[in-house]
Amino acid sequence: MSTGSYIRKRSRPLQVYAIIFIIVLYVPVLFIPLFSFNDSIYVRFPLEGFTLKWYVELFQRDAVWNSLMNSVRVGVAVSVISTLFGIFAAKAIARYRFPGRGPLVGFIMLPLVVPLIIFGVALLVLLSRLGIPLSLWTVGLGHLIVCMPFSIATLLPRFEGFEPALEEASADLGENALWTFWRVTLPMIFPGVVASLMLTFTVSFDEFIMAFFLNGTQPTLPIYIWGQLRFPQEFPSVLALSSFVIAASFVIVFIGLWINRGAHAGTIKVE
Template identity: 75%
Template sequence: MSEESYIHRRNRPLQIYAVIFLILLYVPVLFLPLFSFNDSLYTTFPLTGFTLKWYEELWTRDAMWAALFNSIKVGLFVAAASTFLGIFAAKAITRYRLPGRGPIVGFIMLPLVIPLIIFGVALLVLLSRLGVPLSLYTVSAGHLIVCLPFAIATLIPRFEGFDQAIEEASADLGENGWWTFWRVTLPMVFPGVLASFILTFTVSFDEFIMAFFLTGTQPTLPVYIWGQLRFPQSFPSVLALASIIIAVSFVMVILSLYINRGAQFGGTKGSGHD
């Protein structure tokens, strides 16, 4: 038996596990677009026929579109803010010796391990005591708490893998710290910045618990969908919208991977010596 054949046989259980994992993870999601074309109010087999009326009905649901745009606005703001703060936090954590660094980082990462319902109730009580009205601003504040740890966790490996000698060379050539960051550091860690932005936008867009407690009269899309689950006649349109979101998300992921790959190849080509 050749070595290649032996390795392939040894890894076969892992390959089977990976296939089963992917099936359990993605097959349920594929039922959403399948039932969105079903000519029935109920998501049951057998399918009664093919139709596009649920997609056509989307254009008449102003409340759904308003909720979608609310989620997009909150997601873009939270992604930009958390990535911006995450860049400087990750740089400080990896570049400087901070007193109490371990406890500080642990405190920032708490939302990753503490149930979000606790944060949601705590923020709701605090905002009520302060007399702050619930709105998209309060939802954004809650999502920022949730998304900042994801941004920092995504950016720290990029800064740890970054060669500090490049920054030192920029300083030796007379560049100050600010322009060194913009012209040298930021382009080198840009793939991590892009990954952080996409990840935090996705987390904010999908988040329900914090939005449920902190939303006012302008619900985000997850809160709106939760409210529509009580009305069977609205559910097929929700499936149609979810199918569109899945398709757009797929395109965004492919685009981010393409940009990330291009940035890596560009960095490799630019690192050669003349």
Template identity: 50%
Template sequence: MKRLSGLQTYAILYLVFLYVPVLLLPLFSFNDGTIVAFPIKGWTLEWYRQLAGEATLLNSLVNSLIVGSVAALLSTSMGLFAARAFVRYQFTGKRFSEGIVMLPLVVPGIIVASSMLVLFISVGLRPSLTAVILGHTLLALPFSVSILKSAFDDFDISLEEAAFDLGSGVWETFRRVTLPIVVPGIVSSILVTFTVSFDEFVLAFFLSGNDPTLPVYIWSQIRFPAKLPNTLALGSLLLLASVLLLVVAELFRRRSSNKLV
């Protein structure tokens, strides 16, 4: 039997350290008791059944779906044109512009959230879902640009040149030649940015006001021990949904890369 190298052993231990706590979440969501500890008292689906009767939970879920959908569409729309400009053209301040777009990835979330709260209040925009959408669009934009840059990187520019030679205008070429080829990248961007927005807590906590998103609702529930089993069940469903979305996004990303080769 072949022995594992030091790097392989490290990778396995790292993955175990990273994902075992996450896997315990769905395990304890089926626990018949309210105490999160071994041994498990019994197995039940009661905590999942109770989720359907939580009106506040359903309202926060709707809020997260609205915010995630709008933020994903806005960030992908802006990211599409930004990625095309960064890949295709050379212009003054290009590197600086790319750095500004990627800045939300390295700035602490609480700094971004508090700054946006002050900014929005100063211009008369109270904490609301609109404020959360704007904040999540800023946060999701770097993810969108990164994904769409990879979609444009290997794009064959001769296809657009051929369309121009045949008399197509800029917008017609973009709509009929460029977009169909990068559609998998666009779909991948929408799915990833939706997931980023749906799972985000800090910005939503500062900007949501009286309309909490789902992560804010979950945070409000974990302070009460009696609500912990329901929170674990809800977290398990969110974990499953996030994994499915990311898998689909990766499939579209690979399809986009294969299409451009």
């Protein structure tokens, strides 16, 4: 037996626990798509039979399409803006030492921890005092607060695993700051940028609380779903719509996390 092998020893109970854990993590969510194909307006066993009618019915609703487009518009704008801001902020945090760096980073990451209802309420009060009407713009503003910490946290490991000498070499070879960024920095952090765009889009697309307080007359998709939850007869179509949202989110997030997987393992290497 080699040294340290007792630490590497397999632990059967732990392995079983881990597998049960993953199952419990996913199964409740999977009941939503399961029942969305069920041919009954009741969500209960036994299943009545396979149907796509709840999905077909959704396609014919203008309100669904409108709220979907609203969510996509807000999501795209928020993901692009928060990623742009995130690139600068992540570079500043990873590369430079400056006074107050720790507390400032803590402040930026605050929205990850503080209950969003408080940010939502505070922004609502400010906007109403300023006389700014609630709209998709105000929802987007709220989502930017939520998404910026995610964007920075996604991009930060990219900058930390990135050799500053590359940028310096580019500058020494006569490129200006803009071209250095375009030809050296951006290609190096590109997986992080794509991941940040995809993750922040999903966070905005799925976000409910901020949108709940800040939306005007145009609902986003989660707000529309929330409104439909009041009507029992709408339950199956809510399940179908939710399945669509969950599937879309899972695919986008999975691709995003996978593209950026090297960032956590510290495997970003200079070729």
